[in-house]
Amino acid sequence: MNLTDTRIDRAADLAPTDTITQSAGCPPESRATIDSPDSATDPISDTPAAPSPTPRRIDVVRPGMQTTVQDWPGRIGYWHIGVPPSGPMDDLSFRLGNRVLGNPEGAAGLECTLGGPALRFSEPTWVCVTGAVADVRVDGVPVEQWRTVEVPAGGVLDVGAIRGPGMRTYILVAGGIEVTEFLGSASTFTLGKFGGGSGAPLRADEALTLGAPSTRLAPAVPMADQPAFAHRWELAVTEGPHGAPEFFTRDDFDTIIGTDYEVHFNSDRTGVRLIGPKPEWARTDGGEAGLHPSNIHDNAYTVGALDFTGDTPILLGPDGPSLGGFVCPVTVVAADRWKLGQLTPGDKVRFVPIRSEHAAPAAELGVRRRACFGTVLSAGRDGDDGILRRTEVDDETGVTYRRQGDDGVLVEYGTLTLDLGLRARVHALHQHLLAIGRRGVIELTPGIRSLQIRVDPAVLPIPRLLDLLAEAEAQLPNSDQLVVPSRTVHLPLSWDDPSTREAITRYMHGVRADAPWCPWNIEFIRRMNGLPAVEDVYKTVFDAEYLVLGLGDVYLGAPVATPTDPRHRLVTTKYNPARTWTPENAVGIGGAYLCIYGMEGPGGYQFVGRTTQVWNHRARPTGTAGPGVDRFPTDSETPWLLRYFDRIRWHPVEAEELLDLRADFAAGKVDITTENGDFRLADYRKFLAENADSISEFRALQADAFAEERQSWRTAGELTD
Structure with missing residues (x-):
């Protein structure tokens, strides 16, 4: 692609959709039934269900506290314009339930927070309730979770309050739930008021349509595959993107991975707030990005990042923001992000650093994802402060490749300054990657001086991505010649x-x-x-x-x-x-x-x-x-x-x-x-x-006022040197 004195047509932004993998850790067949020896044993039904003259449906008798329709992997491909993926916060429990029902792993089901609904079924229907422990009954008779259970025609499935540990329960239904998709997904994003049919949690007297049931069922999710819940959690994390000594001190980082943080009551699907020690910080302020040392020029976040908004640590969830200006020292690996959905106020959280190559594949649903594997597999941390590679673009501009979990890279240009020339360089790289349409790339999200690249590491491993980016730099034109449509x-x-x-x-x-x-x-x-x-x-x-x-x-x-x-x-x-x-x-x-x-x-x-x-x-x-x-x-x-x-x-x-x-x-x-x-x-x-x-x-006058305000903060104890 040539940017030399040419207009960049928006049509060039369109990469061929058949070259794009749907989700990190999600193989192309993830929305089709996966026949796996781990998913089912001794099928209890392999006869196709007779077609119904009227649509199968669920009537909501009681909606529950916060019950939403979700599918997996959610709404992929819109991170760059601020649409989060949504989807089940605990994808492991969700996908396992779908698997034993013979559904595609991503088929739409229900996520229940703290307490579940009461649902009446129009026809005999097989269901599986997974996730945190709750009282589950069919027509008043207790039934087990993690097993396929048939609800008779006119019968009521009642999922009561969660007894803990854990925060969310999932109701999966043979055939899945059918609602109109928005931006390619059925997942409900309540803050955005879309998805799930109504853009809101379930309401009493609402009706949900069901899809055609599967021809294959299994009796239960194997015990070895069922996730383990606790009130103290270990989350496997990788270093980066923003580590020590650039942003945090070495002592800060040791504190982050050596502290039991407590889950704050003000937590939800956007993020899990944590209570823990205040960092010392390696900087006095964020410069042009803001007065607090946590402030940086806006870049793309990733789900599972530990985001310090000021001195407050927040684990970003599947409904979290895509772009922001705060540092993230560690990122939960993709295979462990299901645990965010089960963190309950008062629970303790310990971050366990692992080498990125030791992270289990996110596509796995077996034993390696069920428990706190971080301490088992940890062989020390990466030890690179989240920096994967540094190179020079030219005599004035360098490029830094930062790790964002085990499935992403944050490409940063230049120094920590506001320079539209750096944004032009980001734009050129963005356009180049769109043009080549490399298979395995999930999301491309530009920031002020950065470009986030999320991949399916099973298709495009991070080392190969770094080589691809090095090749791209050699092909990019001089950004000084950038001409772009600007309304x-x-x-x-x-x-x-x-x-x-x-x-x-x-x-x-x-x-x-x-x-x-x-x-x-x-x-x-x-x-x-x-x-x-x-x-x-x-x-x-x-x-x-x-x-x-x-x-x-x-x-x-x-x-x-x-x-x-x-x-x-x-x-x-x-x-x-x-x-x-x-x-x-x-x-x-x-x-x-x-x-x-x-x-x-x-x-x-x-x-x-x-x-x-x-x-x-x-x-x-x-x-x-x-x-x-x-x-x-x-x-x-x-x-x-x-x-x-x-x-x-x-x-x-x-x-x-x-x-x-x-x-x-x-x-x-x-x-x-x-x-x-x-x-x-x-x-x-x-x-x-x-x-x-x-x-x-102007800048000199502004800098004097900035310094005066900073001194007043220091005097008041807001800042420390």
């Missing part, structure tokens, strides 16, 4: 919106009242940037043109963007701890970046206001995308509004006007004004050179 998108902004004020109030009452950014984020932004008045913050934001560098920064097409003019870059830090609630489409600044929150959820950027939706819930595409593509191969309509290298310009609206615009947008009545154009890196660098003096003056 200007005009969006309304309700400055200091009442919804963001409410979020700050909630934070002060429920999380932290004494934070330096409370009670008014805009005043904090003013102070950190040395501006005379809050009106100067207002003027800077509305004068700026924000270039979209990444999507999915806090879900669903949410952009991470930075002003093209460095004199408009307001630098601030992120909440520590993070907020537990952020209003949908709040606009905030963190580090030197601006973000629009795609949906309600946690967050850490400092609020400046709120805008209209960046995700269209009315769109109902069902196509399958390859990794990192910007649109569907068969449908030009997409739910997300923005694209890489779009430019956002704000115009002010009152809060009441914004509510009307949001209502119209939700009804499909609003058109966003856009203007087509190009982004040319060579022209941009010429602009920087022509304005170098005034840019330097």
Whole structure:
């Protein structure tokens, strides 16, 4: 692919779908019945079920506390625009239950959290209940878990409260559950309000349609294959991507792998919060990325990463964010991530470092995945601080390949600075990998100065991937010649919106009242940037043109963007701890970046206001995308509004006007004004050179204010040297 003075057509982003493996550790047959000697013995039925004149169905008598439809491996191929995979949090229990019923391992079933539902079946149906121990009854008669059980026509399967240990129980049904897929999956993502048919947990009196039952059943999941539950867990982890001594001290890292962390009550499918010691940190701050040393320029996360949001460690779950600006020192290997679904508040967690080649294949369902194998297989850790390889692109730019679990690599360019030239280099590599369509690549997710590559290591081992990336560097053109489509998108902004004020109030009452950014984020932004008045913050934001560098920064097409003019870059830090609630489409600044929150959820950027939706819930595409593509191969309509290298310009609206615009947008009545154009890196660098003096003056003033704020934090005990 040649980037020399050429326009990059979006159509070039479309990799052939037949060359893309569906999921890490997931062979191509994973959505078809797998006939394995480990999965079943002594079949109790091998006669096809008679076809029914009416669809087989389940009627929900009692929905349970949080019962959702999930399939495995979930919603793959949309990580780059902020759509998480979802799917069963404990995929091991889920897949084993499907296997003994003769279903495809990925067939849709039900995940039950803390307590299960009561379900009435229209026809005789075989079921298997797996996962954490609960009281399971059919028409009032107790039945065993992990066994195939027939529920008679009109019979009720009742799954009661989980008795522990463990957090989630799974109900698998012969034939699976049939719901309309969204973005290629039936999995429910409740925060995004899609999947599972309704985008929500089960409701009383809801009906679910069942697929055709299998011709082969087994009596039970073998005892040797059943996962072991406990109140103290060992999670096998690999080092990286962000280790010592760059981000953490050596003592920090020894503490991380030598401490029993406690599971916090505020945990869910997005992430498992942990209680543990505060790191000492190897840095005093995150520079342009933020004041706290945990802050980095946004990069793609991976499920199972231990994410330090400030000083708070969080294990990212299958509904977690795809992009963010915090460091992750270790990552749970793919085969052990099922344990995240069973971690219960009060449980203890110990991270056991293993060499990446010792991790069990995620596709396995046998003994090697059932228990805490980390201590058994550990032969010391990788000992490379998460760095797989370093090379030089040219005299000025290096590239670092960081380990992200046993199934991913984070490619980082240059130093820890905000440089659009580095984002251009990331774009060139991204486009190159899409063009070659290498089999085994699962996801490609660009960050500010990085590209995350997730693979199926059984198809594309990490050492071979590193060789492939080295070959790619030799073929990439000079990024200075990059020319890419760049629309200007005009969006309304309700400055200091009442919804963001409410979020700050909630934070002060429920999380932290004494934070330096409370009670008014805009005043904090003013102070950190040395501006005379809050009106100067207002003027800077509305004068700026924000270039979209990444999507999915806090879900669903949410952009991470930075002003093209460095004199408009307001630098601030992120909440520590993070907020537990952020209003949908709040606009905030963190580090030197601006973000629009795609949906309600946690967050850490400092609020400046709120805008209209960046995700269209009315769109109902069902196509399958390859990794990192910007649109569907068969449908030009997409739910997300923005694209890489779009430019956002704000115009002010009152809060009441914004509510009307949001209502119209939700009804499909609003058109966003856009203007087509190009982004040319060579022209941009010429602009920087022509304005170098005034840019330097602005940065010096900003640096003085930043240092003053940092000193005040140090005095208050917020930072230590």
